[in-house]
Amino acid sequence: MAPAPEVGGGVRTEVQKHKWLMAAFLVLVAPALRAQTGATYFLIVGGLGGEPDYEQRFAAYVKDLEQICRSAAGDPARVTTLSGKTATKQAIQAALDSLARATTPADSLAVFLIGHGTFDGTTYKFNIPGPDVTGEELRGLLDRIPAGRQLVVNATSSSGVCAEVLARENRIVVTATRSGTERNATVFARYWVEALRDPAADADKNESISALEAFRYAEEKVKRFYADQKRLATEHPRLEGKLAASFVLARLGSAAVAATDPARRKMLARREGLEQQIDALKYKKSALPAEQYKKELERLLLELARVEDAIEAAGGKQTTP
Numbered sequence: 001m002a003p004a005p006e007v008g009g010g011v012r013t014e015v016q017k018h019k020w021l022m023a024a025f026l027v028l029v030a031p032a033l034r035a036q037t038g039a040t041y042f043l044i045v046g047g048l049g050g051e052p053d054y055e056q057r058f059a060a061y062v063k064d065l066e067q068i069c070r071s072a073a074g075d076p077a078r079v080t081t082l083s084g085k086t087a088t089k090q091a092i093q094a095a096l097d098s099l100a101r102a103t104t105p106a107d108s109l110a111v112f113l114i115g116h117g118t119f120d121g122t123t124y125k126f127n128i129p130g131p132d133v134t135g136e137e138l139r140g141l142l143d144r145i146p147a148g149r150q151l152v153v154n155a156t157s158s159s160g161v162c163a164e165v166l167a168r169e170n171r172i173v174v175t176a177t178r179s180g181t182e183r184n185a186t187v188f189a190r191y192w193v194e195a196l197r198d199p200a201a202d203a204d205k206n207e208s209i210s211a212l213e214a215f216r217y218a219e220e221k222v223k224r225f226y227a228d229q230k231r232l233a234t235e236h237p238r239l240e241g242k243l244a245a246s247f248v249l250a251r252l253g254s255a256a257v258a259a260t261d262p263a264r265r266k267m268l269a270r271r272e273g274l275e276q277q278i279d280a281l282k283y284k285k286s287a288l289p290a291e292q293y294k295k296e297l298e299r300l301l302l303e304l305a306r307v308e309d310a311i312e313a314a315g316g317k318q319t320t321p
Contacts, residue, residue, distance in 0.1 A: 038106030039078060040248075041147065042069040043095055046083035047115025047156065048127045054116070054185065059083060061114050061155075061189045068196045069110070072250055089131045096141040109147035110211075110249065114189050117156030119180030124161045126154075135165035142166065151211050151247050155189035158182065163240045172241035174215055184234040191221035196250040207252045212244035246275040267310055274304045 046062035049055030062083045069079045080095045082088075103109060116127045125132035142150060150171040154162050161180030166173045176188035192214060195201040201209050201217035219237045226233040251268070278300050285293050 038104060038108065038148070039075070040073055040108040040110065041099055041103055042073055042079045043099065043109070043111045044069065044079070044081045044083075045087050045092060045111075045113050045115075045126075045128075046081075047087060047113065047117075048129060050116060050127075055084075057190075058114050061193050064193045065112055065114070065196075068193070068250055072248070085129055087128045089128060089133050089137075092128070092133055093141060096145065099147070100141075100145045103145055103147040105146050105148040107147045108149040108151070108247065109145060110151040110247075111142070111153070113152075113154045113156055113159075115156050116185065117154070117158040119158035119161050119183070121180075124158060124165065124180055126156060135162045138162075139166050142171070143168065149243065149247060151244075151249075153192060153211075155186060155192060157184055157186055157235075159186075160236075160238055163238055167240060172211055172239070172244045172247060174211065174240075174244075175238045176235050178236040178238045182235050186235045187225055188218055188222055188235060188237055191218035191225075194218070194221065199252055202252060208248045209250040209252065210245050211247040211249055212239070214249060215239045215244065243280060246278070267307055271304065271307045274300055274307060278304070 044062055044065050046058045049058050062081060066079060066081045070076050073079050080098070082091050082095060099109060113126055118125050118127065118132075124135035126134075126138070138152075142152065148170055150168070151174070152162070152166055152171065153174040154166075155176045158177060158180045159175035160177040160182060163173050163175050174192075176186040195214035195217035196209055198217065201213050203213050203216070215237065222235060222237055223233070278297070281293070281296055281300065288296075
């Protein structure tokens, strides 16, 4: 029998290509355990612009992100937005403290920081009304949150230094710059928001946009921006951490429609949970015996195929004749 396919960000495509393999294992593999998938919570913070043009831009990005996140979360209560005068250090601390109480290890958390940042060679600061929030303070607040998967997108200038400051095993960190010394205002936020709406960002065509897909889309757009402007690039986006390929941030087309139905939404959540498990398994491959890795991968692929079939049967995906 042919070996099971290696699976990464294009999980769904591989499943379709190898349905025959999954069917063969149907009579050999016991039914998979029905793991529960937690909810995803979002925190969006828009910092100071410093001048009218940036104030308007940041406010627009925050508004667009809020709309996208509300759709992705399914429950508006899971989306917290702080912008303008409300985005104070005290308010950010209160929001993260609230998330520490609300989330469980089964949940996911995505935090977006839009605005300007500074780095004095020692400390990164996110510019907000009143006292700024430092990278170390953000780390301390995030480390208290039990959500098992965390994503932090810092779209500010000098944000690259936060990749090391915020690093943690279960945390993905995306920054607009590669270091603290890239201090100019960034355009990354513009393209990050665009990625969560543009079907072109959906590289594996599964009608879901992951953090990895959004990053790659925005990274390429940033490169093109500076090339088209014939300017030296003053920002180089950076992604650190594992499992970005299975951290879903937005749904498109029929998947977005399906997400409005409670029953089909559970199926989508189950699919995403399985994709997360497959990604996690891939990163553990070198530490596992080959046969154990193959067996576990086959089990997860089979369960994923079942969920895919259920989604299609329920009308959650338009099939191509």
